[in-house]
Amino acid sequence: MEISRRDLIKLSVAAGTAWSAPSIVRAQAASTDTRVLRLVLGGTLPASFDPLFTTSGDTQDHGLAIYDTLFAFDSKRAARPQMIDNWGVSEDRLTYTFALRDGLGFHDGSPVTAADCVASIRRWGAAAPGGKMLMEKAKDVSKKDERTFTISLREPFELLIDTLASPTQFLAVMRQKDANFSPTEQVTDNIGSGPFKFNRALAKPGANFSYDRYEKYVPRKEAPDGLAGGKIVKVDRAIWENISDQQTALAALQAGEIDFLLTCPADFYSTVESDPDLQLQVVLGGGQDYFARVNFLQPPFDNAKARQALLHLVDQEAFLRVTAPDPRFAQSLTSMFGTGSPYSNDENTGWYKKGGDPERAKQLFKEAGYSGEKVVILDSTDWPQGDNCAQLLASELKKIGVNAELAPSDWAGITARRANKGPVEGDGWNIHISNWPNLALSDPIGAALLQANGENAWYGWPKNDEYEALRSKWAVVRTLDERKALARKMQHLWWDFVGAVFLGQAVEPSARRKTLTGVISNDLGRCPMWNMEKVSA
Numbered sequence: 001m002e003i004s005r006r007d008l009i010k011l012s013v014a015a016g017t018a019w020s021a022p023s024i025v026r027a028q029a030a031s032t033d034t035r036v037l038r039l040v041l042g043g044t045l046p047a048s049f050d051p052l053f054t055t056s057g058d059t060q061d062h063g064l065a066i067y068d069t070l071f072a073f074d075s076k077r078a079a080r081p082q083m084i085d086n087w088g089v090s091e092d093r094l095t096y097t098f099a100l101r102d103g104l105g106f107h108d109g110s111p112v113t114a115a116d117c118v119a120s121i122r123r124w125g126a127a128a129p130g131g132k133m134l135m136e137k138a139k140d141v142s143k144k145d146e147r148t149f150t151i152s153l154r155e156p157f158e159l160l161i162d163t164l165a166s167p168t169q170f171l172a173v174m175r176q177k178d179a180n181f182s183p184t185e186q187v188t189d190n191i192g193s194g195p196f197k198f199n200r201a202l203a204k205p206g207a208n209f210s211y212d213r214y215e216k217y218v219p220r221k222e223a224p225d226g227l228a229g230g231k232i233v234k235v236d237r238a239i240w241e242n243i244s245d246q247q248t249a250l251a252a253l254q255a256g257e258i259d260f261l262l263t264c265p266a267d268f269y270s271t272v273e274s275d276p277d278l279q280l281q282v283v284l285g286g287g288q289d290y291f292a293r294v295n296f297l298q299p300p301f302d303n304a305k306a307r308q309a310l311l312h313l314v315d316q317e318a319f320l321r322v323t324a325p326d327p328r329f330a331q332s333l334t335s336m337f338g339t340g341s342p343y344s345n346d347e348n349t350g351w352y353k354k355g356g357d358p359e360r361a362k363q364l365f366k367e368a369g370y371s372g373e374k375v376v377i378l379d380s381t382d383w384p385q386g387d388n389c390a391q392l393l394a395s396e397l398k399k400i401g402v403n404a405e406l407a408p409s410d411w412a413g414i415t416a417r418r419a420n421k422g423p424v425e426g427d428g429w430n431i432h433i434s435n436w437p438n439l440a441l442s443d444p445i446g447a448a449l450l451q452a453n454g455e456n457a458w459y460g461w462p463k464n465d466e467y468e469a470l471r472s473k474w475a476v477v478r479t480l481d482e483r484k485a486l487a488r489k490m491q492h493l494w495w496d497f498v499g500a501v502f503l504g505q506a507v508e509p510s511a512r513r514k515t516l517t518g519v520i521s522n523d524l525g526r527c528p529m530w531n532m533e534k535v536s537a
Helices: 057-066 114-125 129-137 160-165 246-254 266-274 304-313 316-323 358-367 384-399 411-417 438-442 465-472 480-497
Strands: 036-040 071-073 079-081 084-089 095-100 138-145 148-153 196-198 208-213 237-241 278-281 288-294 374-380 403-409 431-437 501-506 510-513
Touching: 057 196, 057 208, 071 160, 079 084, 079 160, 095 114, 114 129, 114 138, 114 148, 129 138, 129 160, 246 266, 246 510, 266 278, 288 304, 288 384, 288 438, 304 358, 304 480, 304 501, 316 384, 316 501, 374 384, 374 411, 384 403, 384 431, 403 411, 431 438, 465 480
Parallel strands: 036 237, 374 403, 374 431
Antiparallel strands: 071 079, 084 095, 095 148, 138 148, 196 208, 208 237, 278 510, 288 431, 288 501
8 A cells, every 4th residue: 555645634735825715714703702712622522521431632621621720730740729728738748738829619500529529530530540549548538527538558659640630531520410420421511611602502413513602710820820720711612613624724724713623634734834813823733642552452463572673663743644754843752651751661672673573573463373363453534644644554564464354433423432441353453543742651550541550551451560560669769760760661661561552753833823821831731621712903
């Protein structure tokens, strides 16, 4: 199969020229309305509204808008209080006491209480990897009074506050009656206490979702910083538009029908930079780490040698050419802890080779006993970068004699099918293409991708008990140097059992109209909608 850089999107116009496209939003409101913000935050709208039910980035962005958090990371990755007014820890470091700040209320008019926080922590602790580890070490999480609660531990958990603040499947504080739902049962009421209120009456599944400024929200007094500080909403309404075709999305941006496009394809950079009304901005500064996740439960990747074969097969530079062809925004990736982290290291990375090593990959498949079985690659056709990666990987596998087959679907279909643990004959799968914020990989406690606890792990279900024993020590050790030493040991094992196969790291600039200001750049992998402001042209 011959792969062009972008089969889905082809440009045939000169830079700076707007395409002829149907109006996206003209019937709803004039594009000059400075109190209405229109955004395209992803190829599709959230398929699930519950940030604990899925790790999908669109659901996490939705959750950040309507739910508040106990703590949040600032731009320096330091955990700062958000809903918490003050907190303290006992001398033996086994009891943490938290007091809520004044003015916290849910969108239904009820106050946020310590009981809501306790229930939310317990639900999060049953689903999120970091929460699970915390609850394993917790003796009790309990309400002290209406505004105060405690977390009592059996043993010290030195990263407790960082874990509560982690943006990776973050701890969304819900009403107690919602938080009492099992994490395997979706919460759909969308009643949070965050700066935006979900407008259910205006929801148009498949077209757009609307979020109104919650007038009773009391922001913190600090300036916004990363995901921390004051969450001040400067518009009356934010509308998340579903425009899966990126060419159409850019046309709408040029026409003033939308204000912001979260990820701008490289083919469009010159068009944006030459348009006097538009500007590129690196909002997701940490970038995305692209990877192929294999299904450890099904052949051929139930054999470690077949997984190692993929490590040798992948030419990261080739994959970057179809995801981030501008070298300013792309680099190869060999550490399981991502790039720029104190824990990034070069342990056991001898498999990496520019151009890959197809012959070595072919030999390893043979040693794994591969004999022509079908290898199904999930292919998200409404995500161009993921689609390109899936097609390229299938092509490279076929070149070495692997019977690779694409299973095309939209992203919503992928998120449903990837939960299937069964064989490919029963709608199962072998390889899943995805990406995660680079920051997430520096947090082996909170990042589900970095678990290896078998069928309780993230999709793909890797299992390595020795690795998990090391991961469990991460939050117990007190010093950075101790965690760095652990990181090297963990990475040595990771690349032996191959928890994931990296395809490269890409920073994807956003495109916005110059009349939109206050967009918060960060390296936390999320796009907060607060602080954005529209000014007259």
